[in-house]
Amino acid sequence: MRQLPPTERDFVRLGEMPDLGRWLEQIRTTGGCAEPVYLAGHTTMVDPDTGEVLRHYSTATEPGGRLAVRCRNRRASRCAPCSREHSGDTFHLVRSGLVGGKGVPETVRTHPRLFVTLTAPSFGPVHRAGDCHPARRRRCEHGGCQGCGRTHLEADPLVGQPLCSDCYEYPGHVLWNAMAPALWKAFRDNLYHHLAAGAGVGRSEVRTLVRVSAAKVAEYQKRGAVHFHAVIRLDGPDGPTTPPPPWAAEDLLLEAVRSAAAAVALPCPDSMASGGGRLGFGAQLDVHLLIKGGGGHISDDAVAAYVAKYTSKSVEAAGAVDRRIESLAEIQALRVSPHVRALITTAWRLGGLPELQHLRLRAWAHMLGYRGHCLTKTRAYSTTYGQLRAARVEHACGLYADWDDGTVAEGAWRFVGTGHTPAEALVAAGIAEDLATNREIVRAEQAGGRP
Incomplete structure (x- = not known):
């Protein structure tokens, strides 16, 4: 008898599962997660006054005695369904800090708000999309061309590659990436100092009068350098519930952001390989004023969507890998x-x-x-990922949402595995694709068009 290939044998095993329907329901609940985490345990909800058991759940009756939950990986390259959910949470997190909601008052719309992009400096000329560097007859000291003269499309693999790899400052590039979180902190500290100087108040006094609230996302450029997209808002001393003082206006914030970014200069880590010097942001600085009602400027929803898009991406956008490396030999095989x-x-x-x-x-x-983290925010900017997840769970389990806050939950859970078998992975991918198609159909119908 011909032996079936491993994946086909796994499909046979899956089809013979007596509780296949419940397993499929679990996978649909995870949105077709590509790398679900399996847990085993139980939870009991008890009324502390009467001792009445309000609800009891155990994985003993689940397929294999375990429950599948989302991996919650933000990277689309790892898990598209969880990445999409994370991007959605990011959109609401950023948007609530711009227009209110999720515990943030709507009055934040009237606060001075900016959308800022901070870039890395140059570590050597690289090919760029559009008209590249003009062709030159002169060559560098390594014999390489100092120009290109061509026009590159965005998808051209040459975009982001050095004109001369021997001239490129690779140690400085890597150390700048490593120090980027510290550069962001220095920028935020500088911002308070420059606001104080512009308003004519003391450096120690300014923090008692105004609070800088911000959320920033890291993006990799094609050349592999990190740059930051940030939403910056000025609040009163108690955060978004209080307005900033009258002197903390849009013009002051604009000027303070520009001067604070230019003033960042941290010492390069002490090493013979670093070449010494100081680290700062690049000369390219984009600043957009966000005005209530749009007014021809970039919209709040567009900013939130833009930031959310980059939380699903990582270093693979620069052509690198999204997993840790264990050896030099592994690098050579990449x-x-x-x-x-x-x-x-x-x-x-x-x-x-x-x-x-x-x-x-x-x-x-x-x-x-x-x-650094992909996305960070100040405490007072808006809600948190944890609060958004809790709200989603409460919405999904609305039957129990009206329980008294004094309800006691007793339970014990343990990790029992992760991932899919080959057949399970194909089924989960199909479920994820079906859900994505259904969302597109609903979106098209809501827009009044055809799917």
Whole structure:
């Protein structure tokens, strides 16, 4: 008898499951998560006054005695369904800080608000989309061309690659990425100082009069350098519930952002490989004023959608990999461009230097040295991911939403596994695709068009 291939045998096993329907229901509940986490345990909801058991749930009756939950990975390259949910949460998190809602008063619309992009400096000329660097007869000291003269499309693999890899400052690039979170903090601190100087108040006094609330997302450029997109809002001393003082107006904030960004200058980590010097932001700084009602400027929803889009992306946008690297031999085997390989190799090499151990560059070599979170925000900017997830669970379990806050939950849970078998992965991918198609149909119908 011919033996079936492994995936077909797995489909047979899956089809013979007595509780296949319930397993499919679990996978639909996770949205077709590509890498679900399986848990085993139980939860009992008890009224503390009467001792009455209001609800009891156990995975003992579930398929395999376990329950599938989302992996919650934000990267679309890892799990598209969870990435989409994370992007949706980010949209509401950012939007509520712009227009109110989710516990933020609508009066924040009247506060001074900016959308700012902070970029990295140049580490050497790279090919760029559109008209590239003009062709020149002169060559660099390594014999490479100092110009290109061509017009590149956005998808051209040459975009972001150095004109001369020998001239490119790879150590400076990696160390800038590693220091980017510290540069952002220095910018925020500078912003208070420059607001104080512009308003004529003391540096220590300004923090008692105004609060800078912000949310920022990190994006990788094609060249592999991180840059930040940030929403910056001025509040009163108690946060979004209080208006900023009259002197804290849009013009002052605009000027303070520009001067604060230009003033950032942190010492480069002490190393022979770093070449010394100081680190700061690049000369390219985009600042957009957000005005209530639009007024021809970029809209609040567009800003929230723009920031949310980048939380689903990571270093793969620069052509790198989204997993940690364990050895130098693994770097040589990666299917990446020579530029990305050079950046990863540089991070690995610098990570072996004793004076740079605190940067943990080898652990973050796959991220080209960047160690920060994808999205960060100040405490008072808006809601949190945890609060958004809790609200979604309460909405999904609306039957129990009216229980008294004094209800006691008793339970015990343990991790029992993760991921799919080959057949399960194909079924989950089909479920995720069906859900995506249904969303597109609903969106088209709501827009009055055809799917």
